[in-house]
Amino acid sequence: MSRYEAVIGLEVHAQLLTKTKAFCSCSTAFGAPPNTQVCPTCLGLPGALPVLNGKAVELAVRAALALNCAVRNESIFARKNYFYPDLPKGYQISQYDRPYSEHGYLDITVETKGSEPATKRVGITRAHMEEDAGKNMHEHGDVSVVDLNRSGTALVEIVSEPDLRSADEAAEYLKTLREILVFIGVNDGNLEEGSFRCDANVSIRPLGQEKFGTRAELKNINSFKFVREAINYEIARQEGVLESGGKVIQETRGWDEKAGKTFSMRSKEEAQDYRYFPEPDLPPLVISDAFVEEVRTTMPELPAARRARFVRDHGQTPYAAQVLTTHPEVTRFYEEAVALHGDFVKVGNFVQAEVLRDVQTRGLTATFSVSASQVAELLKLVDQGDISGKQAKEVYAKMVGTSKAPADIVKELGMQQVTDSGAIDEVCKRVVDESPKQAEAYKAGKVAMLGYFVGLVMKETKGSANPQMVNAALKRLLS
Ligand SMILES: [Zn+2]
Structure with a gap:
């Protein structure tokens, strides 16, 4: 029995099912040759200006409503600054202290051995809109290449409260969330192609302690199976660290699916490391109550x-x-x-x-x-x-x-069902006559023997005899 309790919160990145990107009109279709769905805006060329995709806002509002979130009438896009080869602008357009939506919840079904499935309410801290980065690819020998087709695709990031207590609960939350987003037409739920991705914040604390332990962030876990495995591994790893007198350090860890282990990628950045500031090229995002109500009427x-x-x-x-x-x-x-x-x-x-x-x-x-x-x-x-x-x-x-x-x-197939009572009686009679022992057994009270005769009649008639009529005829003949 473990002396620790796991505390888990999930951050899900769900690509919005828009035909074009968040801030330009490039296609979002998956699988095109690398760097063919790009333009000055999503390449981050100097002077190019973003224009917000209205459909993305509508889908984001749908997601918020399905997650019981409040929608903010005026939210702000912010620049999240960091360098990475798949981010040519040097910043990602995201939302920071004023996201479009927050304070929701998602009910999941939790099964515990030996008791009835119960409903557990998981808090949704916030959902915010942002753009996706491109993709670095490392499978080209000793060089890495970058594909920017995905750069600028519209996303919602959905952040849960740290309400989950096991890998199973985390997997259930993800399944439920994915199902809802697919059902409302917001996301295609495709983990393999990366249109639905998950990061998990995992920490442990001694049972009974209220204060959270130091957490590790597990990055981009791309299947339900790996979510379970990575979180369970991480819980055990942190227990090992604490039990041997060590300290868990705040860091970002990856999941090595071949080795079945998490590994340290880098020490975890704090929000201030990103130097967030309001995006100067976009006005505040205004979502009126009337628009929210209009979207609500289209919710399935x-x-x-x-x-x-x-x-x-x-x-x-x-x-x-x-x-x-x-x-x-x-x-x-x-x-x-x-x-x-x-x-x-x-x-x-x-x-x-x-x-x-x-x-x-x-x-x-x-x-x-x-x-x-x-x-x-x-x-x-x-x-x-x-x-x-x-x-x-x-x-x-x-x-x-x-x-x-x-x-x-x-x-x-010539399989019209035989409902001719004369023909059915004839077959039944023959079958009963050919099995006198079984007929005696039935008459002596072994009523289960009826099934034996029904089976024979069905075999004779290649399953075409009306079963009710066969039953009735056999009972009559055997009584
Ligand atoms: Zn573009």
Whole structure:
């Protein structure tokens, strides 16, 4: 049992899904050849002036509202001065003492072994707008090169209170935050491409002590797995330092995923090292209450509220509600199929069992192998007794990747369900006659034997017999 408690706060950099950069009209598309999406402004050439992207402000306000933050009517852009090869201006346009938004919270679900999942509220200190830097690349032999395509891309930095107490809580916070930002169309949630990045401030303190310990900042952890691993490693490392009588020093540390270790990068800068001052080339950012209210009316239902509604109004289990809201497009597909079919649970089950296996998601988009209307029609065929549930899976497999109507596939496969009672009786009778021992056992009270006969009939009819009718016929014959 550890004598220490971890104290963790996260800083998330989320690229805003604007087509163009924060202060110029260069494209933000990912994957273009290096240094092809640049102009004097984002290259930081002398005399070039920034002009704020209005769409970026709208998306930033959406993020603030989703995080229950207050939006400031007048905020200030500030220069954060530092030198790095990926920052040609020598400063980053950010916000400092007057960010556009602050004082919010995010509710996460925390699971503790042996008890019910509980909701934990994590404070959001602030969210501010800033521009991204370029990218240094070191995989070119003994030279490093820089790609400035990313330079000037609009970001929000979302800073949490140090409310998180374990690596698991930190990972849950990140997942919840990412899900919300993707759901509201603010960010594409792509950790691998770096459009959603996380730094973690980690410190430990003796249990019961209120004062925070000295923290290390873990930089750019680019997967949920690494977040857990890096924080757990860091907690253990700091415990080791304290237990051996040492002192934790304030520093910036990186994560070496191959070695599974954090390593010291540099001693951590203090805010004053950046010589923040108000950006002279940009006026104060004015966001009116009317604009905030206008944005509020376009906000979709957030994932947690949607899950609660699916459980309350649709009769879904909490697990099903979770699965059906993992991606906005999955939710859209489910709701569209429900609108056409009418039964929440039948549609929900089928989407989970079959449709989700073939879905490819990428950022905000998802590619389905079938359409919602195909699924609705297929389930109607089951409802009408034309095919069995088992046959529906076969039809689905044939339907994947085509736009064929399920009824046509049913015809093609010649699998119209047998509902002719004469034909069903005939097969049932034969099956019972061929298994006298099992029939005796059933009659002697071993009712589970019915399943044995049902299985035989289904095998004989290649699954095409109506199961209710088979059950009824067998019970009659065996009684
Ligand atoms: Zn540009």
